[in-house]
Amino acid sequence: MNIQKTMLQAIEEELQRQVARLNQPRTSRFYEMLTYHMGWTGEGAGSEATGKRIRPLLVLLTTAACNVNENLDSDTSTSPYWLRAVGGAAAVELVHNFSLVHDDIQDNSDKRRGRHTVWVKWGAPMAINAGDALFVIANQAITGLIEHYPADVVVKAATILNDTCLDLTRGQFLDMSYEERNDLNIEDYWPMVSGKTSALLSACTHIGAVLGNADEAGQEAYRLFGYHLGLAFQVQDDILGIWGNEAITGKSAASDLVEGKNSLPILYALGKHGKFAQRWNQGPITADEVKTVAAQLEAEGGRSYAGEVSEKETQKALAYLEKANPHGVAGETMLELANMLLKRNQ
Numbered sequence: 001m002n003i004q005k006t007m008l009q010a011i012e013e014e015l016q017r018q019v020a021r022l023n024q025p026r027t028s029r030f031y032e033m034l035t036y037h038m039g040w041t042g043e044g045a046g047s048e049a050t051g052k053r054i055r056p057l058l059v060l061l062t063t064a065a066c067n068v069n070e071n072l073d074s075d076t077s078t079s080p081y082w083l084r085a086v087g088g089a090a091a092v093e094l095v096h097n098f099s100l101v102h103d104d105i106q107d108n109s110d111k112r113r114g115r116h117t118v119w120v121k122w123g124a125p126m127a128i129n130a131g132d133a134l135f136v137i138a139n140q141a142i143t144g145l146i147e148h149y150p151a152d153v154v155v156k157a158a159t160i161l162n163d164t165c166l167d168l169t170r171g172q173f174l175d176m177s178y179e180e181r182n183d184l185n186i187e188d189y190w191p192m193v194s195g196k197t198s199a200l201l202s203a204c205t206h207i208g209a210v211l212g213n214a215d216e217a218g219q220e221a222y223r224l225f226g227y228h229l230g231l232a233f234q235v236q237d238d239i240l241g242i243w244g245n246e247a248i249t250g251k252s253a254a255s256d257l258v259e260g261k262n263s264l265p266i267l268y269a270l271g272k273h274g275k276f277a278q279r280w281n282q283g284p285i286t287a288d289e290v291k292t293v294a295a296q297l298e299a300e301g302g303r304s305y306a307g308e309v310s311e312k313e314t315q316k317a318l319a320y321l322e323k324a325n326p327h328g329v330a331g332e333t334m335l336e337l338a339n340m341l342l343k344r345n346q
Contacts, residue, residue, distance in 0.1 A: 002329075002333075003061075003064070003329050003330060003333055004057065004061075004337075006080070007057055007060045007061070007082070008053055008057060010060075010083060010086050011053055011056045011057065011060070011086060011089050011093065012050075012053070014086045014087060014090040014141075015038065015056075015090050015093060015094070016040065018090050018137050018140070018141045019031070019034050019035065019038065019134075019137060021137060021140070022034060022133065030129075030130070030133070033118055033121075033122055033126065033127070033130040034133060034134065036118065036121070037097060037100075037101055037112075037130065037134075038050065038097060039051065039113070042115070043115065044113075044114060048113060048114065049113050049114070049115055051113065053093060054337070054341070055092045055093055055096055055200060055204045056089035056090060056092055056093040056204070057089070057337065058201065058204040058205055058208060058226065058334070058337070059085060059088055059089040059092055059204045059205075059207055059208040059211070060082045060086065060089050060208065061208065061326075061330050061331075061334040061337065062204070062205045062207075062208025062209050062212060062222055062326070062330075062334065063081070063082045063085040063088075063208045063209075063211045063212040064080070064081060064082040064328070064330030065212070065324075065326030065327050065328065065330040065331040065334055066208075066209055066212025066213060066214045066218065066222075066326070066327070067081055067212060067213075067327060067328075082212075082330070084145075084148035084211075085148075085208065085211040087141045087142060087144045087145045087148075088142055088145055088157055088161075088207050088208070088211055089208075090138075090141045091138045091139070091141040091142035091161055092161065092200065092203060092204050092207065094134050094135070094137055094138035094141060095134075095135065095138045095161065095164070095165060095168075095200065096200060097134050098131045098132070098134035098135040098138065099131075099168050099172070100112065101117075101118050101119075101127055101128075101130055101134065102127075102128065102131045102172075103172065104117040104118065104127070105117075105119045105124050105127055105128065105131075106176060118130055118131075135165070139158070139161075139162070142154070142157055142158045142161050143158055145157060145211070149211065153210060153211070156210050157207045157210050157211060160203050160206050160210070161203060161207065163203075164200055164202075164203040167195045167199035168195060168196065168199060168200065169195075170191075170195040171191075171192055171193070171194065171195020171196035171197075171199065172195070172196060174188075174192040174195065175192050175262075178192065179262075182281060184262055184270070185270070185271055186264070186267050186268060186271065188262075189262065189263075189264055189267050190231075192262075193230075193231065193234045193235075194227075194230075196234075197231070197233065197234040197237075198226075198227045198228075198229075198230030198231050198234070199230070200230070201226040201227070201229050201230035201233070202223050202224075202226040202227035202230060203226070204226055205222040205223060205225050205226030205229075206219060206222060206223035206226060208222065209222035209223070209324070214324075218324055221320050221321075221323040222321075222324045224316075224320040225317050225318075225320040225321040225324060225338075228313050228314075228316040228317035228320060229338060229341065229342070231313040231317075232310050232313035232314040232316075232342050233341055233342065235264050235306055235309050235310040235313060236310050236342070238261075238263035238264045238306055239265065239303060239310065241255060241256035241261065242256050242257060242265060242266075242294050242297065242302075242303070243294060243298070243303060257285045257289075257290050257293055257294060257297075258285055258286070258287055258290065260284060260285070263306075264302075264305075264306045264309065265297060265302030265303055265305065266280070266297065266302065268302050268305045268306065269297050269300045269301070269302040272300050272301070274296075274300050275296055275300070276293065276296045276297050276300050279293060279296070310342075314342045317338065318338065318342075321334070321335065321338060
């Protein structure tokens with residue numbers, strides 16, 4: 001079994017162990033809400049419902065890549081070094097899922113990965129509580145690292161995670177507050193996506209480096225790799241949200257225009273004050289207008305500008321990864337994963 005599959009199996013087992021805190025007679029339905037959202041139970045359960053677990057995988061790959069001996073614990077020839085960090089990996093995935101449960105309520109989204117969202121199945125009040133539980137369990141998971149790491153290392157990892165949670169709420173605040181505004185520009189875009197997307201990916205590689213005992217310079221290089229990886233990924237997502245192949249992305253290419261999303265291509269074109277901006281400011285785009293409006297947006301340079309920005313952020317991310325100098329199979333796998341994320345089919 002290759003290192004990625006081994007890590008993903010360990011991540012899933014740890015996530016299930018952490019969430020099982022609620023597997024008690026009086027809270028069995030509560031527990032069911034969490035196992036459903038995590039993709040383990042209910043209609044449509046399975047790999048499509050769980051997602052790809054990219055974030056926790058980044059934590060463990062970073063931890064392993066920080067070590068020349070790559071995966072072997074100094075005390076035993078059978079226990080991978082990175083396995084002691086699996087609680088930290090689970091923590092970031094639980095934080096990610098806590099934010100998804102709340103986002104679905106805030107965005108009034110009835111589907112998540114092709115299934116009904118938690119709030120649709122059990123109501124918004126119960127879903128808020130389920131999201132809160134995921135947040136609390138995430139903190140329990142990362143503080144549980146005290147079994148394997150010195151207290152100062154655990155405190156640093158937990159601080160990174162909690163600082164990131166505040167960044168997530170900042171990004172979500174900006175995203176929601178931008179919905180009613182028509183005076184936004186590109187400068188408004190970066191604080192929003194830095195909070196909503198880059199912060200958690202940055203935390204993954206930063207926490208992984210801390211748990212991998214990297215020096216301060218290494219930790220910073222890994223942190224910046226994750227940060228720019230997140231920015232490049234988000235800009236690519238913006239492009240796919242308008243011009244993507246629906247059969248490949250699984251997402252309607254009409255949605256970002258119809259929903260009035262303040263994505264980078266749109267903000268760029270709004271700054272040109274051309275025909276696209278005129279139509280955008282007249283009111284919501286309808287589904288039958290999407291092709292025409294998307295073509296106008298592309299003609300005014302929105303797509304090419306976003307592509308250039310994505311490429312610049314990609315090069316920054318890869319440069320910081322090279323500076324971090326990841327070792328062994330874990331390092332090779334991390335580079336492959338980064339290239340997969342950054343060069344998604346459109």
